[in-house]
Amino acid sequence: MQSEHSPQHDSAPPGAVSYLASVGTALPGDPVDNAALARTLGVNEEWIDVFIGTRTRHFARDLETGEVRWSLADLCARAAEQALTASGLAPHEIDFVVMGTATPDHLMPATVNHVVDQLGLDQIPTYQLQSGCAGAVQALQLGHTLVTGGGHKAGLVIGGDVCSKHLDLDRDLSSAAPSDLVNYVLFGDGAGAAVVTSTPRGERLALRTVLNRFTGLGREPGQVIDWFGLADRHEDRQAVREDYKAIEESVPTMAVEILWELLEELDWTPEDVDFLLPPQLSGRMTRRITDGLGLPDAVEVSCVADTGNNGNALPFLQLEALLGKIGQGQRALAVAVESSKWIKSGFALEKI
Amino acid sequence: MHTIDDFVRLVRDELGMPLEEYQVSADLDQLPAWDSLYLLKLVTALEQATGRSLPVGRLLEARSLGEIYQLAART
Incomplete structure (x- = not known):
């Protein structure tokens, strides 16, 4: 059935603004370069350079021994703690925690609750979104909604x-x-966090709008991560599946559509955008998408070539890089596409 | 891997790609399934079979599987 509703960006009051006070990130261990990854996997290093274009990534698992050195909760707590410290807010000022991930430590308890426990917080609402590359934006949207219309003053978004x-x-x-193979050379591990506030604090980045929309009606997923239980763990199913041809074809077009939708919504022209945070698929794909977005005057803020594609962490890593560059009155646009079931997402910031 | 027949067998068995004899000299664009990931699988299989590392940059100049075989055999 075709929806007759016009696109809704937000459940917050129209024009409502929230603020990012700070950002924190955590990347596990030393960067793993293509030579080390190629050696470990038994694949050609030059191929990774040419076709993926990602130079390094970080892994929570030790490549030599296979030992798991950090859980997702450990990394998220480290990023959140950094964000909280940088915000200047006291821990008791955090009213809620929202977290997005595609790879929780357990199905229950939700990893967000372990993160909150590690942070020493208690008696606050927590939310975990099961999400991929749009997850950080979905978490930001929920955080934005909670501080603009939900009666809260500040929260952590992870x-x-x-x-x-x-x-x-x-x-x-x-x-x-x-x-299956493509996933081995695309991905990495990491976490990021931001403190969202109802009034300008810390870095004073106004979150002008957030776009988060499912557009996958009738479409096959571009990315599937399966999970296994006691009854089906021996079935010969592929754990991670990426339809990279569909992704290569669709994501650049969807990114352009997101960009123009955000500009229209904000009544901004392309010249108004000082910084562009494009989708972070891989070094090579991000270059291609950014060229297609056609904002030659905007400074690109990307991280994937150094961090690998670490899904829900990516926009926070880009935001951290943005903080060192953006000046008062300058504007930034972020675009993200989740190819799992084709979710369009993005957000706009202005430093006040 | 000593002959073009060994190479064709490797493409069929290791890549799981059905390959007719005439397709060995066909332009890579004419092979329905061929893409960069199949190139990685082929390079990986060839490196395992020969025990030598292959120069991917030079393989990119090849326009057919036959040319890839020639380059791999010369490496």
Whole structure:
């Protein structure tokens, strides 16, 4: 059935503004370069350089021993603690915590509750969104809604992923399907967080609008992460599947549509955008998408070539880089596409 | 891997790509499934079979599987 509703960006009052007071991030261990990754997986290093264009990534799992050094909760708590300290807010001022991830430590309890426990917070509402590359934006939207119309003054918004859960180091990749193999060279682990406030605090980045829309009606997923229980764990199903051809075809077009929708919504012209935070698929794809977005005067803020694609953490890593560059009165636009079930997302910031 | 027949067998078995004899010299664009991930699978299989590292930059100049075989055999 076709929806007759006009697009709704927000459940917050129209024109309502929230603020990002600070950002924190956590990347596990030392960066793993293409030579080390290629050696571990038994694949060609030059191919990763040419076709993925990502130079380094970080893994919570030790590539030599396979030992898990950090849980998702550990990384998210580290990022959140950094954001909280940088915000200048006291822990008791945090009214809620929202977290997005595609790779929780457990299905229950939700990882967000372990994060909150590690932070020493208690007696506050927590939310966990099961999400991919749009997850950070969805978490920001919920945070924005809670401080603009939900009666709260400040909260923590977190995103993180530990993709190395699926990095099977003992596996012979020669028999892997292309849609399986690609995941080994695209992803990394990491976490990020921001403190969202109802009045300008800390970095005083006004969140002007947030876009978050499912557009996958009738479309096959572009990315699937399966999960296994006691009854089906021995079934020969592919754990991670990426339809990289559909992604290569659709994401650049969707990114342009998101950009123009945000500009129209804000009544901004392309010249008004000082910084662009484009989708972070891989070094190579991000270059291609950014060229297609056609904002030559905007400074690109990207991280994927150094961090790998760590899903829900990416926009926070981009925001952290943005903080060092953006000046008073300057504007930034972020665009993210979740190809799982084709979610369009983005947001706009202005430093006041 | 010593002959073009060994190479064709490797493409069929290791890549799971059905390959007719005439397709060995066909332009890569004419192979329905061919893409960069199949190139990675082929490079990985060839490196395992020969024990040598292959120069991907030079393989990109090849326009057919036959040319990739020639380059791999010379490396």
